[in-house]
Amino acid sequence: MQSLYVEGDSFMHRFPARSKLLVLAILGIILFTTRNIPLLSIGVLMTGAVYFSLGLYFGQAIARLKPVLLTILVVALFSLLFNPWHGAVVALLRLTALMLFAAAVTATTTISEFIDEITLLARPLERAGLVAANDVGLAVGLVVRFVPEILSRYQAIKEAHAARGIKVRPVTVLAPLIILTLRDADNIATAIDARGVRRHVS
Template sequence: MQSLYVEGTSIMHRLPARSKLLVLAILGVILFTTRNIALLSLGVLITGAVYSSVGLSSGQAIARLKPVLLTILVVALFSLAFNPWHGAVVALLRLTALMLFAAAVTATTTISEFIDEVTLLARPLERAGLVAANDVGLAVGLVVRFVPEILGRYQAIKEAHTARGIKVRPVTVLAPLIILTIRDADNIAAAIDARGVRRHVS
């Protein structure tokens, strides 16, 4: 499986995973409590600079953001259709800044670090008998790990369609993508159960 992690020695790489996740949470709160376009634009510039420092080439950096950026543009267009232009710009800037910093976090944090931190955060819920902390950590780790895999499969299916002269349409691409993703998920679940990794809170 592919990984979103990028080897490097940037400041983001050196920060503990907990600190990065905390900053991401605080940033989200700040972004969604202001409607000042100047401040939000500054936020986009700062988070963009942080993302550009993680060690990705321009092509790789843009390729990683394309799917999320398209979603953000759709949200902004819907906002523009039902709200004044100011609201649409605010939504676009908020989500873009958050996306850039989140991308920087995932590029500089290993899967094991994600799992460790999420497992630690879930410990109080485990003590309350609600969930198994290790299961929560494993689930989050698998989600993060599956993102580049799904994007890679999507690109491969598109290229296969193009090579065969088939017009690329959402239905013809998404159907095999969903089937392959479900198959992989079943295989991973079976492997996890076979090794007795998952446990349940009684």
């Protein structure tokens, strides 16, 4: 499977995973408590500078953002249809800034670091008897791990359609994508259970 992590020696790579996740959470709170367009624009510029300082080629950096960026544009468009233009611009800037920094975090944090930190955060909930911390960490790690694989499969299905001269439609692409993803998820779950990784509580 592919990974979102990129080898490098940028300051974000050297930054502790816990600190990066904390900054991401604080940034999200700040972004969603202001509607000031100049301030949000500065946020986009700053997070963009962080993301593009990771050492990725420009084309590669843009390609990693494209699926999420398209989603953000759709959200902004719908916001523009039903709200004043100011609200649409605010939504676009907020989500873009958050996306850029989140992309920088995932590109500079390994899956094992994600799992360790999420598991640690879930410990208080485990002590309260609400969740199994190890299972929560594993689930989040698998979600992050699956993202590039799903995108890769989506691209492969589109290319297969084009090679056969079939017009690419959402239905014809999403159906096989969902089937392949569910099959992979089932195989991974079986492998996890066979190795006794998940803790089952009766």
